[in-house]
Amino acid sequence: MDTTELAQAPNRADLVARATKLVPLLREKAPWAEENRELHEDTVRAMAESGLLRTRLPARLGGYESDMRTQVEVLAELARGDGSASWTAGVWSISAWVAGLFPDAVQDEVFTSPDDLVSGIISPTAMAVPAEGGIVVNGRWGFNSGAKHSKWNTNAAVLAMPDGSHQPIMTLIPLASLEIVDDWHTAGLRGSGSVSTVAQDVFVPDARYIPLGGLIQGHSGHGSNADALIHRAPIMPTACATVSATALGLAKGARDVFFERLPGRKITYTEYADQREAPLTHLQVAEASVKIDETEFHVYRIADLVDAKNASGEPWTLEERARVRLDTGAACQRAKEAVDVLNTASGASSIYTDVPIQRIERDVQTLNLHAIMHPNTNLELYGRILCGLAPNTQYL
Numbered sequence: 001m002d003t004t005e006l007a008q009a010p011n012r013a014d015l016v017a018r019a020t021k022l023v024p025l026l027r028e029k030a031p032w033a034e035e036n037r038e039l040h041e042d043t044v045r046a047m048a049e050s051g052l053l054r055t056r057l058p059a060r061l062g063g064y065e066s067d068m069r070t071q072v073e074v075l076a077e078l079a080r081g082d083g084s085a086s087w088t089a090g091v092w093s094i095s096a097w098v099a100g101l102f103p104d105a106v107q108d109e110v111f112t113s114p115d116d117l118v119s120g121i122i123s124p125t126a127m128a129v130p131a132e133g134g135i136v137v138n139g140r141w142g143f144n145s146g147a148k149h150s151k152w153n154t155n156a157a158v159l160a161m162p163d164g165s166h167q168p169i170m171t172l173i174p175l176a177s178l179e180i181v182d183d184w185h186t187a188g189l190r191g192s193g194s195v196s197t198v199a200q201d202v203f204v205p206d207a208r209y210i211p212l213g214g215l216i217q218g219h220s221g222h223g224s225n226a227d228a229l230i231h232r233a234p235i236m237p238t239a240c241a242t243v244s245a246t247a248l249g250l251a252k253g254a255r256d257v258f259f260e261r262l263p264g265r266k267i268t269y270t271e272y273a274d275q276r277e278a279p280l281t282h283l284q285v286a287e288a289s290v291k292i293d294e295t296e297f298h299v300y301r302i303a304d305l306v307d308a309k310n311a312s313g314e315p316w317t318l319e320e321r322a323r324v325r326l327d328t329g330a331a332c333q334r335a336k337e338a339v340d341v342l343n344t345a346s347g348a349s350s351i352y353t354d355v356p357i358q359r360i361e362r363d364v365q366t367l368n369l370h371a372i373m374h375p376n377t378n379l380e381l382y383g384r385i386l387c388g389l390a391p392n393t394q395y396l
Helices: 012-036 041-049 068-081 083-099 104-110 212-217 235-261 279-312 318-344 356-369 375-386
Strands: 118-121 126-131 134-144 152-160 166-174 179-181 195-205 209-211
Touching (some): 012 041, 012 068, 068 083, 068 279, 083 104, 134 152, 166 195, 318 356
Antiparallel strands (some): 179 195
């Protein structure tokens, strides 16, 4: 497939405006997504038709190859409407980016249309063994966001080599070859449909797996678009910037819905007939706004660093890689703190399921529990580096 004659990709302002336009629809469909534990087809269709699922796809396949700052701003806007929609769009964008690192023939097989969706997991929870012309994979991947709407999965596995050694790899497997286990019964991000997928003796041709180490180090593309700016970055800074954007958007969404409900609200069992007149409310909204600004700082610092490194081609230092993880954790923590303040100020009526802030509270808590995003884990990691110790993870 070659669509290089397509018109020039839309710019950042255009894409962010498209995301903003979708916020009312995403908010409208979010309760259905919660109830059904997957995104509504209208949500997926709207994001696809707006072009927002093409941002990290190679240009030759009809993608935009948008820079990371654009990607972050788009996902933050989507999260103002629905955290699950933003999170899943982010996973699809990361997975499309990973697929863009495979040879051209594989890319062409995966993206018969630029709107074909790829989901994926970076945790190597499956095993692979060599076979004639490829490998055979067995294993299970949990938290596979958006899998039900996807055609392909980028899944990490561990390849057992004939000499007894093991090599972590990234595979591309059609969803039709995997079993989907509908186990996504959760408190938060319910609409993301992050089910498990299982491989049972799945054959993967040689062309459809690549070393995971190359993705972690960066500059690991195998196709004609390998030198594209967006493919210069390592996978972890790319992924961290992407998923942190959802935390930022959730905090902004909480502020949106809080102020929408504020006019005419009173503080029960007090003399405040208008919550807006209470000094406590002034302190709460100001504190939340500061924390949202701090969230934005950390998210944008990751995105801007990724873009700067991609443009310069300079290698990533260990401290820079660890600081990306720090910024991810700090963004999640500040976003949660902002949402907590606004949720506390929302009164008992906010516990009803038709009031969005209760969903936002659960979604942002879920983000803070993610292994890559957990504030405490990331603080410890960065502190180790500052103290001159080696990192205790390869995921940098």
